[in-house]
Amino acid sequence: xxxxxxxxxxxxxxxxxxxxxxxxxxxxxxxxxxxxxxxxxxxxxxxxxxxxxxxxxxxxxxxxxxxxxxxxxxxxxxxxxxxxxxxxxxxxxxxxxxxxxxxxxxxxx
Amino acid sequence: xxxxxxxxxxxxxxxxxxxxxxxxxxxxxxxxxxxxxxxxxxxxxxxxxxxxxxxxxxxxxxxxxxxxxxxxxxxxxxxxxxxxxxxxxxxxxxxxxxxxxxxxxxxxxxxxxxxxxxxxxxxxx
Numbered sequence: 001x002x003x004x005x006x007x008x009x010x011x012x013x014x015x016x017x018x019x020x021x022x023x024x025x026x027x028x029x030x031x032x033x034x035x036x037x038x039x040x041x042x043x044x045x046x047x048x049x050x051x052x053x054x055x056x057x058x059x060x061x062x063x064x065x066x067x068x069x070x071x072x073x074x075x076x077x078x079x080x081x082x083x084x085x086x087x088x089x090x091x092x093x094x095x096x097x098x099x100x101x102x103x104x105x106x107x108x109x
Numbered sequence: 110x111x112x113x114x115x116x117x118x119x120x121x122x123x124x125x126x127x128x129x130x131x132x133x134x135x136x137x138x139x140x141x142x143x144x145x146x147x148x149x150x151x152x153x154x155x156x157x158x159x160x161x162x163x164x165x166x167x168x169x170x171x172x173x174x175x176x177x178x179x180x181x182x183x184x185x186x187x188x189x190x191x192x193x194x195x196x197x198x199x200x201x202x203x204x205x206x207x208x209x210x211x212x213x214x215x216x217x218x219x220x221x222x223x224x225x226x227x228x229x230x231x232x233x234x
Binding site: 032033035037039044045046047050051054056088090092096097098099100101102103 | 144153154155156159168170204211213216217218219220221222224225226227
């Protein structure tokens with residue numbers, strides 16, 4: 001089973017700053033199936049990025065995803081107040097199962 | 110409006126059973142794979158089970174295999190999760206999730222693009 005490790009666990013930043021979140025896989029992952037979600041307290045997750053780098057419908061262009069193989073990242077170019085949340089990466093593997101990273105919390109510094 | 114609405118959660122004793130339902134609306138339900146994902150409050154997301162569009166193929170996480178059964182009724186736009194032999198570690202919010210394919214230039218991706226609000230399952234004596 002592929003394990004996804006997200007870092008850092010918590011990122012403390014101020015509005016307007018740049019956030020870079022990392023997602024590392026224990027073995028190579030198809031970029032087509034690397035996805036990022038955002039979750040705010042008391043809410044269901046929301047799709048942000050699919051296929052490692054494509055923004056979902058309605059997602060602002062300050063969100064961007066990159067990476068391939070085992071190393072992927074999500075960047076928020078300038079944090080808005082509504083961006084403070086927990087972010088999860090996810091992959092779909094050949095064993096027809098899905099795994100999530102443990103999450104990165106982006107909090108107000 | 111595209112919507113998924115879960116129901117059926119509640120308190121159940123260890124060893125008991127519970128059946129979750131998810132009512133889908135606003136999209137062609139029969140055209141999508143569907144999943145259940147769970148989350149212990151304050152913890153991360155864990156994939157539980159998948160069912161393909163016509164219900165012919167199902168997949169489960171090892172932690173629930175043999176105890177949980179996913180099913181769907183495309184005529185009624187409903188997804189279900191039958192949970193038997195429940196354990197304390199099954200306590201979580203259970204989300205019904207739509208899986209969509211995104212294809213461009215012959216390359217396809219998929220992602221969980223619509224989530225229900227979740228239903229809480231508590232396994233405790």
